[in-house]
Amino acid sequence: MKNLIFLVFRGILFFMPVSNFFAQAIPHCGNSPEWEAELSDPVQQARRQVMEAAIAEAMQRDDAITSRSPIVIPVVVHVVWRDPEENIDDARIWSQIERLNLDFNAENEDIDQVPDEFKPFVGNPGIRFCLAAEDPAGNPTNGIVRVQTTERGIAMKRDNLFYSDRGGSNAWDPTRYLNIWTGDNFTPNGISVTGYAYSPWTETPERSGIVISLDFFGINDSRLGMGRLAVHEVGHYLGLRHIWGDNSPPTCNDDDGISDTPNQFFYNFNCPSYPQHSCDGTSNMFMNYMDYVYDRCMMMFTKEQTQLMNAVLALYRPGLLNTTIPCVQKPERVFADAFTVYPNPARRAIYLNFAEQVAEPGEILLYNINGRVVFREFFILRNGMEVMLHDLIPGMYFLRIGESMRKLIVHP
Numbered sequence: 001m002k003n004l005i006f007l008v009f010r011g012i013l014f015f016m017p018v019s020n021f022f023a024q025a026i027p028h029c030g031n032s033p034e035w036e037a038e039l040s041d042p043v044q045q046a047r048r049q050v051m052e053a054a055i056a057e058a059m060q061r062d063d064a065i066t067s068r069s070p071i072v073i074p075v076v077v078h079v080v081w082r083d084p085e086e087n088i089d090d091a092r093i094w095s096q097i098e099r100l101n102l103d104f105n106a107e108n109e110d111i112d113q114v115p116d117e118f119k120p121f122v123g124n125p126g127i128r129f130c131l132a133a134e135d136p137a138g139n140p141t142n143g144i145v146r147v148q149t150t151e152r153g154i155a156m157k158r159d160n161l162f163y164s165d166r167g168g169s170n171a172w173d174p175t176r177y178l179n180i181w182t183g184d185n186f187t188p189n190g191i192s193v194t195g196y197a198y199s200p201w202t203e204t205p206e207r208s209g210i211v212i213s214l215d216f217f218g219i220n221d222s223r224l225g226m227g228r229l230a231v232h233e234v235g236h237y238l239g240l241r242h243i244w245g246d247n248s249p250p251t252c253n254d255d256d257g258i259s260d261t262p263n264q265f266f267y268n269f270n271c272p273s274y275p276q277h278s279c280d281g282t283s284n285m286f287m288n289y290m291d292y293v294y295d296r297c298m299m300m301f302t303k304e305q306t307q308l309m310n311a312v313l314a315l316y317r318p319g320l321l322n323t324t325i326p327c328v329q330k331p332e333r334v335f336a337d338a339f340t341v342y343p344n345p346a347r348r349a350i351y352l353n354f355a356e357q358v359a360e361p362g363e364i365l366l367y368n369i370n371g372r373v374v375f376r377e378f379f380i381l382r383n384g385m386e387v388m389l390h391d392l393i394p395g396m397y398f399l400r401i402g403e404s405m406r407k408l409i410v411h412p
């Protein structure tokens with residue numbers, strides 16, 4: 001079967017340029033050689049080689065793990081919007097920060113789903129993110145810049161997105177902040193990428209950070225859904241390559257430069273069943289954040305990826321390690337006595353109502369009668385929201401949101 005799949009891949013690749021294949025079939029990340037014209041620039045290639053050699057050396061010396069405790073990277077989010085609905089609310093932005101914090105601290109709710117063969121390789125980058133509470137001029141801020149633009153598809157217009165005088169938004173000092181831009185990625189011909197990032201060897205001070213297409217930013221309704229495109233892009237920003245290596249056309253002879261990710265022919269997409277094999281029969285680590293699967297099917301960095309990201313921080317983004325920029329404190333909401341569940345008893349789904357109108361990220365936890373968490377997920381909390389109860393054994397449970405708890409009976 002695997003050979004058949006490769007034949008199909010090779011067949012498609014044979015008949016159309018890889019860039020089109022990427023763009024039409026899997027509009028995912030723009031950090032591919034097809035899209036990154038810069039990487040064919042010999043000057044930039046040379047820069048990359050020098051930097052990657054220095055990173056490898058730092059990792060060998062094992063002094064890559066700095067005395068960070070903890071690392072907290074101040075973030076500014078540039079929302080560059082055209083239509084009012086593109087001017088996303090703070091809740092969605094907070095949900096993106098939450099996702100970065102969970103995944104970059106191996107605190108994600110689905111980390112138990114890593115297959116046993118890969119569990120020993122799970123790494124914890126130990127990096128936290130917060131919205132910056134102080135702008136470059138020293139003024140108080142909520143870490144969110146909102147800019148209205150007349151440009152359609154601004155997120156994909158690299159000549160405009162990074163310049164306030166061209167309908168975009170100027171970067172904040174990239175030595176002190178991680179810049180995250182979001183905007184729409186509409187393109188008339190349907191070819192687009194969902195996001196991209198600048199690594200230390202591709203960036204300029206004007207273009208340092210990551211770009212996430214609005215549809216995939218934070219908790220969202222797309223097929224990705226959980227805000228993990230930003231996790232992937234921050235991985236690039238901190239020096240990681242795609243897990244399959246980036247040669248085009250794909251081969252088994254290239255590599256991501258990381259020894260604890262198995263050699264992999266090409267990317268995986270959608271939500272593959274485990275295991276998937278490619279090069280030399282090795283099992284693909286498709287649940288790695290640097291592959292192309294759906295958000296709900298990716299859940300880990302490896303130890304060496306973690307080391308590399310920390311080495312990049314120490315060598316090329318030291319300002320982020322030594323920053324004195326304060327963080328915006330997340331507005332804590334107490335849902336005391338604030339929600340109702342129906343139907344109760346329930347079967348496959350429940351709906352939630354809140355005492356007041358809310359639209360902000362919140363964690364929904366379900367405990368069984370032994371107090372064990374059987375369900376944990378972040379949502380944008382809204383009146384009438386649906387929560388699917390997959391694979392729950394009939395019985396009594398406790399549903400918790402914030403400080404508030406409700407008893408829930410699940411029927412067969």
Ligand SMILES: [Zn+2]
Pocket residue numbers: 029030031232236242
């Ligand atoms: Zn990528």
